Amino acid sequence: MAEPLVLIDDPAPRVRRLTLNRPTKRNALSHGLRTELFDALRSADRSPDVGAVIIRGAGSCFSAGYDLAQDPGERPPWTISPADGGWARHVLQGWFEMMDLSIPLVAQVHGYCLAGGTELATACDLVYVADDAEIGYPPVRSMSSPDMGWHVWLMGMRRAMEAMLTGDSMSGAEAVEAGFANRAFAAAELDAEVLAVAERIVKVPADLQALNKRVVHRAMESMGMRNGMRATADINAIGFHQPSSIEYHRKFAEGVTSALTARDDDFGDYRTKSD
Secondary structure: OOOOOOEEEEOOEEEEEEEEEOOOOOEEEEEHHHHHHHHHHHHHOOOOOOEEEEEOOOOOOOOOOEEEEEEEOOOOOOOOOOOOOOOHHHHHHHHHHHOOOOEEEEEEEEOOOEOOOHHHHHHHEEEEEEEEOEOOOOHHOOOOOOOOOOOOHHHHHHHHHHHHHOOOOHHHHHHHOEEEEEEOHHHHHHHHHHHHHHHHHHOOOOOHHHHHHHHHHHHHHOOHHHHHHHHHHHHHHHOOOOOOHHHHHHHHHHHHHHHHHHHOOOOHHHOOOOO
């Protein structure tokens, strides 16, 4: 049998840990991986024995984003509408479902956390990062605006604008200062520190914790967060019709690696960064 795409363990009483398990693909978010992840999240949310969930990545990073070489044989977690903008609406459905779960979700981020990987972290309730993590949304340079427009809500107008207009990344330490993450730790300490937070979370009774989580989400929703994300998802669909995006996809069809390298070469970062 194939190895699971999501590894599940319970490192402490009432703490469930989910590890994205595609390390050779930098934990790219394939249909199969997302399906297993959401199945595991729903199972944890139903269990009276689980009070918090940690989501992390195996290998060198948290997640480098959506799988750009998706196996066509894998079914998506939900139906993707063929109508324009169907993909962005599809992924938002998943991220909003995570927000609506009763159980607190904690993202443990190290290495690359890019594009769809930032969306997965955003959908969690708490985000803790390695101080040298690399967090960004490079597709704005060549493809379209984000599927999930989290940037303004977490970082404010000026930092969001800078991220949109450059596609540059933040370190873990910078992500904390910008408001994307709660705290940064040395990479070697991240496992222990995140587990310690989760162990504090589960000290609060689950029925009260569900309400505590809901307070924050309802407040953000009353300020228009979900409406704003849905509106910017529609702009994402428009981006794919622009000449620059069409040309990028032509190059992408000729080779994924070469297209991504060309995207970042002038900037000297991500896969083109020199040590």
